[in-house]
Amino acid sequence: MPTSKATLRTCKQGHSYYKTSDCPTCPECEKNKKPEAGFLATLSSPARRALLHYNIDTVKKLADYTEAEILKLHGIGPASLPALQKALKEAGLSFKKV
Known part of the structure; x- marks a missing residue:
């Protein structure tokens, strides 16, 4: 190679x-x-850029999407899901159900 x-x-x-x-x-x-704080601070740069590209900058906005929709975003991979799920759970929210 x-x-x-x-x-x-x-x-x-x-x-x-x-x-x-x-x-x-x-x-x-x-x-x-x-960012120094908030759920975006726990993510890799590509994952953070992917969410910000779609104006997903709060956990409330994140809860408007299903896991599958988030995983389709370029820059988001399965490794990002635990941090996103944790942020949603701490806020008393979850991903949108299908």
């Missing part, structure tokens, strides 16, 4: 970083965006 060569990039904020894919996301900018 051929290995990809990392290229040096600079984001709009001036951070320099190396990437092997064409993903334009700056790791430093992403680290600075991570």
Whole structure:
């Protein structure tokens, strides 16, 4: 399997970083965006971005979706479900039933 060569990039904020894919996301900018509290803080960056892309920024909004609908979002995988279920349970909510 051929290995990809990392290229040096600079984001709009001036951070320099190396990437092997064409993903334009700056790791430093992403680290600075991570919330310090709330259910979104427990998720990986791709999972958090997926939810925010669909304006799912509260557990109440999360409860409007089924597990299957959330799993279909690009960036959300089975590893994210326990954190989401825990956040819903702590708020007295659950995923929407089919």
